[in-house]
Amino acid sequence: MLAVRLSGTGFENLSIDRVPVPDVGPNQILCRVEASSVCSSNLKLISQGSSHSLINGWDMSRYPLTLGEEASLTVVRVGESLHHQYREGQRVAIQPAVDLPPINHRERYTNHAEGMTKAAVGYTLGGMLAEYFLVPEEVIEGRCLLPLPVDDLPHFAVSLAEPIACAHRSQEQHVHLLKDSPVAPRVPHLGLLRGGTTVIIGAGTIGRMHAELALRFGPKNLIVSAKGDTARRKVTGSLAAKARRHGVNLHVIDPQVLSESVFRISKSGADDVIVAVGSRSVQQEAFHLLNRGGVVNLFGGLPRGHHLLELDSLDIHYRETRVVGSSGGDPWDMRNTLDLLASNRFDAGNYVYGIGGFEHTIEILERMTRERMNGRAIVYPHAGVTEFRTVDYWSGALEREFLGRAGT
Numbered sequence: 001m002l003a004v005r006l007s008g009t010g011f012e013n014l015s016i017d018r019v020p021v022p023d024v025g026p027n028q029i030l031c032r033v034e035a036s037s038v039c040s041s042n043l044k045l046i047s048q049g050s051s052h053s054l055i056n057g058w059d060m061s062r063y064p065l066t067l068g069e070e071a072s073l074t075v076v077r078v079g080e081s082l083h084h085q086y087r088e089g090q091r092v093a094i095q096p097a098v099d100l101p102p103i104n105h106r107e108r109y110t111n112h113a114e115g116m117t118k119a120a121v122g123y124t125l126g127g128m129l130a131e132y133f134l135v136p137e138e139v140i141e142g143r144c145l146l147p148l149p150v151d152d153l154p155h156f157a158v159s160l161a162e163p164i165a166c167a168h169r170s171q172e173q174h175v176h177l178l179k180d181s182p183v184a185p186r187v188p189h190l191g192l193l194r195g196g197t198t199v200i201i202g203a204g205t206i207g208r209m210h211a212e213l214a215l216r217f218g219p220k221n222l223i224v225s226a227k228g229d230t231a232r233r234k235v236t237g238s239l240a241a242k243a244r245r246h247g248v249n250l251h252v253i254d255p256q257v258l259s260e261s262v263f264r265i266s267k268s269g270a271d272d273v274i275v276a277v278g279s280r281s282v283q284q285e286a287f288h289l290l291n292r293g294g295v296v297n298l299f300g301g302l303p304r305g306h307h308l309l310e311l312d313s314l315d316i317h318y319r320e321t322r323v324v325g326s327s328g329g330d331p332w333d334m335r336n337t338l339d340l341l342a343s344n345r346f347d348a349g350n351y352v353y354g355i356g357g358f359e360h361t362i363e364i365l366e367r368m369t370r371e372r373m374n375g376r377a378i379v380y381p382h383a384g385v386t387e388f389r390t391v392d393y394w395s396g397a398l399e400r401e402f403l404g405r406a407g408t
Helices: 041-051 137-141 155-159 161-171 205-217 229-245 255-265 280-289 313-319 331-342 358-370 396-405
Strands: 002-006 014-018 029-038 071-078 091-094 132-135 145-147 175-178 187-190 197-201 221-225 249-253 270-275 290-298 322-325 352-357 376-380
Touching (some): 029 155, 041 358, 071 132, 155 161, 155 376, 155 396, 229 249, 255 280, 280 290, 290 313, 352 358
Parallel strands (some): 197 221, 221 249, 290 322, 352 376
Antiparallel strands (some): 002 014, 029 071, 029 132, 175 187
16 A cells, blocks of 8 residues: 655655555554545654654654544454444544553653653554554544544545544633623633624634634624735635624634724624634734633644743733633544534535645645645545646535546
């Protein structure tokens, strides 16, 4: 089988290799990879190599890593101990971050993995930028192998479930304490404030996912800060009609006038602000947009050495504002996201930048270092040699036509 593997730091150590299809142990499952989404987190791993925090001493020159943490899978072989849980032909997805220490190959980690509390698919648990993926014990024990709620979910949509689940988890970090009257008890409300004002800063792939997910909470105003006419058209084109159906006022704003626009639209400021860009100055400014009791969510990470912010403790104290963060989902978020996709409450087709065959994977990763892709590239490992092409929108029907022409 073919697999995208990393054997050191930098693109010079990245290759598409032919390797044996793995044997299946009693507590493992072999899956065919139907589609894989190419995530920018791969670039961080490529640039950092063995110094990446999830590698923990693993020698990639001796044991190359297969990349890829976002995919649509079909079970092709089930280990003898798991026949009561899974079956051949079953379609599944994976939550890649596993809240368990490594079970196998502990000798390959620093101090035999002592102190590790997490492992991850796409790192030392194997990856899904390959034609087949051996699901390891860690994924199964961590309940991170999830059967699909319906069998006809498009493969590309399943491969996008993981980043959507990250945004889903992030929004449920928000908590508002509500009172019906001055003498009523406070009632915690989980998520974005219904009837309030939500601001999404950033209109890249994740920012737009946040904006669409925000509609399910029913804010009165949804303000999206989008830089450039192309980005603003992308947001408006994909979300305007849906926002109207939800009774939400959608405002797509240039970042230069964001602050004045927020206080013009909502005199008291924003109840929820999600920063979906990795900018220290933008994160700092986000606190000034808050209403009393508002929540800032720092979703976009900052590089180490440039990650410290200044907070006004008096503002937090007297105006009861909050700051939260989130860097990933868990199996429940993945399951709920798959349900959203299956019920057509989230349209994954708006978040596809381009599609192509597996042989384009390294080319796509290199391209991501040079230009901004507002959407994910989807590769189909069994489609054969096909061109990589950009798309404005993707759907199950278009995918079936594409795979039919490819003879898959």
